Amino acid sequence: xxxxxxxxxxxxxxxxxxxxxxxxxxxxxxxxxxxxxxxxxxxxxxxxxxxxxxxxxxxxxxxxxxxxxxxxxxxxxxxxxxxxxxxxxxxxxxxxxxxxxxxxxxxxxxxxxxxxxxxxxxxxxxxxxxxxxxxxxxxxxxxxxxxxxxxxxxxxxxxxxxxxxxxxxxxxxxxxxxxxxxxxxxxxxxxxxxxxxxxxxxxxxxxxxxxxxxxxxxxxxxxxxxxxxxxxxxxxxxxxxxxxxxxxxxxxxxxxxxxxxxxxxxxxxxxxxxxxxxxxxxxxxxxxxxxxxxxxxxxxxxxxxxxxxxxxxxxxxxxxxxxxxxxxxxxxxxxxxxxxxxxxxxxxxxxxxxxxxxxxxxxxxxxxxxxxxxxxxxxxxxxxxxxxxxxxxxxxxxxxxxxxxxxxxxxxxxxxxxxxxxxxxxxxxxxxxxxxxxxxxxxxxxxxxxxxxxxxxxxxxxxxxxxxxxxxxxxxxxxxxxxxxxxxxxxxxxxxxxxxxxxxxxxxxxxxxxxxxxxxxxxxxxxxxxxxxxxxxxxxxxxxxxxxxxxxxxxxxxxxxxxxxxxxxxxxxxxxxxxxxxxxxxxxxxxxxxxxxxxxxxxxxxxxxxxxxxxxxxxxxxxxxxxxxxxxxxxxxxxxxxxxxxx
Numbered sequence: 001x002x003x004x005x006x007x008x009x010x011x012x013x014x015x016x017x018x019x020x021x022x023x024x025x026x027x028x029x030x031x032x033x034x035x036x037x038x039x040x041x042x043x044x045x046x047x048x049x050x051x052x053x054x055x056x057x058x059x060x061x062x063x064x065x066x067x068x069x070x071x072x073x074x075x076x077x078x079x080x081x082x083x084x085x086x087x088x089x090x091x092x093x094x095x096x097x098x099x100x101x102x103x104x105x106x107x108x109x110x111x112x113x114x115x116x117x118x119x120x121x122x123x124x125x126x127x128x129x130x131x132x133x134x135x136x137x138x139x140x141x142x143x144x145x146x147x148x149x150x151x152x153x154x155x156x157x158x159x160x161x162x163x164x165x166x167x168x169x170x171x172x173x174x175x176x177x178x179x180x181x182x183x184x185x186x187x188x189x190x191x192x193x194x195x196x197x198x199x200x201x202x203x204x205x206x207x208x209x210x211x212x213x214x215x216x217x218x219x220x221x222x223x224x225x226x227x228x229x230x231x232x233x234x235x236x237x238x239x240x241x242x243x244x245x246x247x248x249x250x251x252x253x254x255x256x257x258x259x260x261x262x263x264x265x266x267x268x269x270x271x272x273x274x275x276x277x278x279x280x281x282x283x284x285x286x287x288x289x290x291x292x293x294x295x296x297x298x299x300x301x302x303x304x305x306x307x308x309x310x311x312x313x314x315x316x317x318x319x320x321x322x323x324x325x326x327x328x329x330x331x332x333x334x335x336x337x338x339x340x341x342x343x344x345x346x347x348x349x350x351x352x353x354x355x356x357x358x359x360x361x362x363x364x365x366x367x368x369x370x371x372x373x374x375x376x377x378x379x380x381x382x383x384x385x386x387x388x389x390x391x392x393x394x395x396x397x398x399x400x401x402x403x404x405x406x407x408x409x410x411x412x413x414x415x416x417x418x419x420x421x422x423x424x425x426x427x428x429x430x431x432x433x434x435x436x437x438x439x440x441x442x443x444x445x446x447x448x449x450x451x452x453x454x455x456x457x458x459x460x461x462x463x464x465x466x467x468x469x470x471x472x473x474x475x476x477x478x479x480x481x482x483x484x485x486x487x488x489x490x491x492x493x494x495x496x497x498x499x500x501x502x503x504x505x506x507x508x509x510x511x512x513x514x515x516x517x518x519x520x521x522x523x524x525x526x527x528x529x530x531x532x533x534x535x536x537x538x539x540x541x542x543x544x545x546x547x548x549x550x551x552x553x554x555x556x557x558x559x560x561x562x563x564x565x566x567x568x569x570x571x572x573x574x575x576x577x578x579x580x581x582x583x584x585x586x587x588x589x590x591x592x593x594x595x596x597x598x599x600x601x602x603x604x605x606x607x608x609x610x611x612x613x614x615x616x617x618x619x620x621x622x623x624x625x626x627x628x629x630x631x632x633x634x635x636x637x638x639x640x641x642x643x644x645x646x647x
């Protein structure tokens with residue numbers, strides 16, 4: 001009975017929401033916007049639109065001017081911590097003279113999301129053309145807010161990518177109906193993250209617009225990475241944005257049923273964008289002051305900027321699943337695969353989700369069979385640090401294959417890494433920050449070579465996360481459903497989860513972008529990234545990732561020690577058989593487990609003969625409290641292998 005009731009509800013949703021708005025209804029909403037949009041300008045200068053001075057933009061313009069068709073010139077900067085990532089964005093937005101284009105997967109209305117949105121509205125009101133393109137499923141979701149933004153400025157335009165049933169907000173029932181009626185279209189999301197200013201400088205990488213991507217959450221923050229590029233590659237960023245902006249899946253606000261209803265319902269509604277109220281206004285004041293301070297920008301950002309030549313910005317095509325056989329549709333994926341396939345000495349990979357696609361498996365298997373296979377280092381999440389436990393379960397299932405068949409050295413991030421921002425922990429209790437933790441090398445963890453996660457104090461705030469695929473059930477944000485919350489821990493303090501997506505090949509190629517190196521990024525989501533051919537940049541990125549895998553920051557994954565010869569061999573045989581079964585993989589004793597370095601020992605690889613002398617096993621899921629989350633993980637390991645691409 002319940003099944004029939006559920007199907008009836010889905011049919012009802014399809015009947016009510018499945019058709020687009022009439023042309024008359026759209027014209028009416030367009031007329032409302034035209035009559036009520038804010039046309040006031042805060043700037044009388046038509047040429048530069050009252051742009052603020054910026055040494056970052058100046059350096060990009062100088063590089064662009066020095067470029068030729070045969071020898072481009074670029075400036076590139078890694079943005080490793082949340083503070084510099086936010087300050088760089090604000091600095092660029094305020095320095096824009098003509099255009100700002102922003103593309104993202106998530107836009108939350110917390111302090112970080114509201115601050116960037118407010119800066120963009122202010123830029124539009126001084127005459128800069130601002131365009132925002134956000135994936136619908138995890139952005140805004142408030143039709144009233146979007147109706148107000150539609151009239152915030154005549155220089156601001158927002159579109160949502162791939163909206164479910166022509167609406168800004170997706171209800172749980174509409175979510176289910178989307179899967180039933182049009183799975184492939186609904187499943188394909190725009191995972192690109194990009195901000196490009198005046199087509200001369202841009203930022204891309206892993207960060208969405210949400211507190212936890214900028215070290216502002218205070219309970220669960222991300223270890224993430226962006227790269228800022230100035231020069232000719234920024235024009236490629238702008239061209240990619242235009243492809244998505246003009247695609248049929250990028251829908252104007254007046255074409256969305258719920259936003260249209262808000263606009264048409266009350267044509268005299270005076271609501272426009274006003275300066276937001278922040279949960280923690282003091283940190284907003286501080287970060288804006290930093291973004292405006294030339295000395296701070298020079299010390300924290302420009303001193304790490306490198307000048308180089310060859311830089312490529314690549315992006316998959318919009319509507320990736322519409323024409324999967326087109327080579328251009330998967331441009332970034334193909335390029336990454338080519339880089340890895342040609343590796344000679346080393347591949348350094350950092351990804352939140354260690355789930356390999358079939359092409360990736362084939363490439364790494366081939367590399368491992370070489371007479372002198374390259375070293376492959378993988379930095380990823382542990383169950384204690386991830387917020388996507390279902391995806392982690394797939395990685396856990398295939399640990400032996402990764403270690404033996406592909407030769408991976410796997411390091412899983414701890415939930416409280418020593419190179420996480422120590423200030424974040426102190427704000428939880430209101431105490432003054434303590435000095436930075438010391439790493440084994442004796443350097444301050446808050447002031448590493450790359451400036452990693454040395455951001456200002458984080459404050460407690462409820463914030464969601466970027467989820468993989470359908471784990472954010474019903475269009476709700478991941479933190480709103482218990483199945484997508486991080487696993488409960490035995491330890492307290494601010495938790496960190498890895499979200500950076502980067503790769504270094506042979507110390508000469510480096511990629512920073514949105515691609516998670518998993519089946520979902522390969523086949524479903526559109527992805528983007530920057531590939532840089534410069535050894536200095538590659539060395540810096542490599543150093544940053546290698547810092548994340550140090551023993552104080554990550555557990556090493558290695559084989560279980562065979563203490564009982566016969567039983568250990570039997571256990572391994574049963575585990576091998578169980579792993580290869582698509583279902584009923586219930587054997588609890590896996591080939592590999594997590595290890596911690598013993599005091600007095602130096603770090604070494606799991607293949608080293610002395611490994612068991614210097615490392616002690618800490619269990620499959622260290623620091624995780626035994627709970628339903630652990631049971632879920634075991635169940636998905638057993639039954640979920642066929643869903644790896646969706647997850």
